[in-house]
Amino acid sequence: MFGMGIGELVLIFVIALIVFGPDKLPSVARTVGKVVRDLKKTTDELSETIQREIGLDDIQSSLDLPAEVRRNMRNMVLPPDEVARRRKEKLKEIEERQAKRKLEESVIDVSVKPESMEKEDTEESTDG
Secondary structure (H helix, E strand, C coil), X not given: CCCCCHHHHHHHHHHHHHHHHHHHHHHHHHHHHHHXXXXXXXXXXXXXHHHHHXXXXXXXXXXXXXXXXXXXXXXXXXXHHXXXXXXXXXXXXXXXXXHHHHHHHHHHHHHHHXXXXXXXXXXXXXXX
8 A cells, every 4th residue: 555564554553643642543544545546536537637738549559559569460370381372383383384484484495595506508519
């Protein structure tokens, strides 16, 4: 309670007993209790009013947005076996594309070679 230990509370009780006496102490304690209760009620109402006026709920919900995004990202993440399967598919697709390019390049090289060979053949026949 207010960061006070039992020793401090006993000391305050003894001082209040000496100051007010045993006859008035119960009524003083009752009055202090009412004041503390009213003070707590007033501060709670004030804090609610301030939160409502400045839109603290909206601010807190916007601050919680990154946490919500993280939760959604966790839901979007694929299971490891699905990731591995898709990775294998992509690697296979890349290998197929590379093989296709090599095949096309070899076809181009083959089609170019006969033309150059034909030129050499025609040059040899015109020389001889």
